[in-house]
Amino acid sequence: MMQLTIDNKTYTNAPEETILDTLLREEVDVSFACKKGTCQSCMMRSTGSAPPTSAQKGLKDTQKKQGYFLACLCHPEQDMQIRLPEQSELYSQGTVVENSMLNRNTLLLKLECQDIQEYFAGQFVNLQREDGLTRSYSIANTPQESGILEFHIRALADGQFSSWLHNEIKIGDTIAVSEPQGHCFYIPERADEELVLIGTGTGLAPLVGILHDALENGHTGEITLFHGSSVLEDLYRVNEMRALAEKHTNFSYFPCISGATVLEGFTPGRADVVAIDSRSEWKNVRLFLCGHPDMVSNMKMQGFLNGVSMDDIYTDAFEIAVK
Numbered sequence: 001m002m003q004l005t006i007d008n009k010t011y012t013n014a015p016e017e018t019i020l021d022t023l024l025r026e027e028v029d030v031s032f033a034c035k036k037g038t039c040q041s042c043m044m045r046s047t048g049s050a051p052p053t054s055a056q057k058g059l060k061d062t063q064k065k066q067g068y069f070l071a072c073l074c075h076p077e078q079d080m081q082i083r084l085p086e087q088s089e090l091y092s093q094g095t096v097v098e099n100s101m102l103n104r105n106t107l108l109l110k111l112e113c114q115d116i117q118e119y120f121a122g123q124f125v126n127l128q129r130e131d132g133l134t135r136s137y138s139i140a141n142t143p144q145e146s147g148i149l150e151f152h153i154r155a156l157a158d159g160q161f162s163s164w165l166h167n168e169i170k171i172g173d174t175i176a177v178s179e180p181q182g183h184c185f186y187i188p189e190r191a192d193e194e195l196v197l198i199g200t201g202t203g204l205a206p207l208v209g210i211l212h213d214a215l216e217n218g219h220t221g222e223i224t225l226f227h228g229s230s231v232l233e234d235l236y237r238v239n240e241m242r243a244l245a246e247k248h249t250n251f252s253y254f255p256c257i258s259g260a261t262v263l264e265g266f267t268p269g270r271a272d273v274v275a276i277d278s279r280s281e282w283k284n285v286r287l288f289l290c291g292h293p294d295m296v297s298n299m300k301m302q303g304f305l306n307g308v309s310m311d312d313i314y315t316d317a318f319e320i321a322v323k
C-alpha cells in the first residue's frame with residue numbers, strides 16, 4: 001500500500017483505489033466531477049516522484065513536465081508527495097455579461113474572460129463555484145467574439161451546479177474558468193470533406209461553435225447537423241439554424257424529435273437514428289458527436305462500423321458527475 005502525503009498529512013492508498021478514491025474516502029476537500037479523466041477538474045501535482053504517465057492522459061506537455069496528474073486516473077506506483085493546486089494556478093475569473101433563456105430549461109450564459117482568448121470552438125472549460133464545486137461546459141462560440149465565452153446550460157432536476165447557474169447567478173457575478181480543453185473541434189483542413197454533426201440537448205453548444213468555425217473557414221464540403229430532443233420545447237436555435245441553412249447551400253439542418261408529437265418541419269426520430277438512416281455511404285466523413293453519453297458511444301460505434309475512420313470521429317460525451 002502506498003502512502004500519500006498532502007500538507008504534512010499522510011493517507012494510505014488501498015489497493016485498487018485511485019488517489020481520488022483515497023482522498024474522498026478520507027474526506028479531503030478536492031475538486032472532481034466526471035471521474036473518468038475527461039473533465040480534468042481533479043488535476044493535482046506530484047512534488048516528489050514523477051506520477052505514472054497513465055495518470056497524465058490529455059494533459060499539456062508543460063503540465064506533465066511539472067508533475068501535474070489526474071487523481072481519478074492515478075494508481076500510485078510508489079509513495080507520493082502531493083500538492084493540491086491553488087484555484088489561481090488553474091483558473092481565471094469570468095464575469096457574467098449575459099444570462100437569458102434559450103428555451104424552457106436551457107440557459108444562455110455569456111462570460112467575459114479576457115485571459116481566455118485562444119481556444120477552438122467546441123472545446124470545454126471547467127467552471128468552478130467559490131465552494132469548489134466544479135462542472136464542465138462546452139464553449140458555443142468561436143474566438144472571434146474577443147474575450148467572451150458562450151455556454152448553453154441545461155437545468156437538471158436537483159442538479160447542484162446547473163440549478164445554481166439558472167437560479168442564482170446574475171450579471172456582474174464572477175465565476176472561475178479553467179483553461180479550454182478537449183479535442184472535439186474543427187480543424188481547417190480537407191475543406192471538401194463532408195462533416196456530419198449529431199447532438200442531443202445542449203450537445204448543440206459545441207456543434208454550433210464547430211459549425212460556425214467550419215463556415216468561417218470556408219469549408220466547402222457538405223455539412224449536416226442533426227439536433228435531437230424528445231419534445232419540441234427542448235430544441236432551441238431552430239430559426240437561427242434554418243436561416244444558416246438558407247444562407248449556406250452546403251449546410252443542411254435536421255431538428256429531430258423522438259417523442260410522439262412531431263410538427264411539420266421537424267424530423268421524427270432520434271437524431272442518431274435519423275442520421276444513420278439518412279445515408280448509405282459514410283466513407284470520407286468527419287463525424288462530431290456531442291451530448292448524451294449513450295448517444296455518443298452508440299453513434300461512435302455505428303460510425304466506425306459504417307466505415308468512418310476513428311481518427312475522424314470527434315466526441316464530447318456530457319458525462320454527469322459521479323456521486
Ligand SMILES: Cc1cc2nc3c(=O)[nH]c(=O)nc-3n(C[C@H](O)[C@H](O)[C@H](O)COP(=O)(O)OP(=O)(O)OC[C@H]3O[C@@H](n4cnc5c(N)ncnc54)[C@H](O)[C@@H]3O)c2cc1C
Pocket residue numbers: 034038039124135136137138139151152153154155156157158159160161162163202203205206316317318319320321323
Ligand atoms: C466534457 C463535458 C462537457 C459538458 N458540456 C455541457 C454543456 O455544454 N451544457 C450542459 O448543460 N452540460 C454539459 N455537461 C454536463 C455538466 O458538466 C454537468 O454534469 C451538468 O450540468 C449537471 O451538473 P449539476 O451539478 O447541475 O448536476 P449534479 O448535481 O451533478 O446532478 C446530476 C444529476 O444527478 C441527479 N442526482 C443528484 N444527486 C443524486 C443522487 N444522490 N443520486 C442519484 N441522482 C442524483 C440530479 O438530479 C441530476 O439530474 C458537460 C459535461 C462534460 C463532461
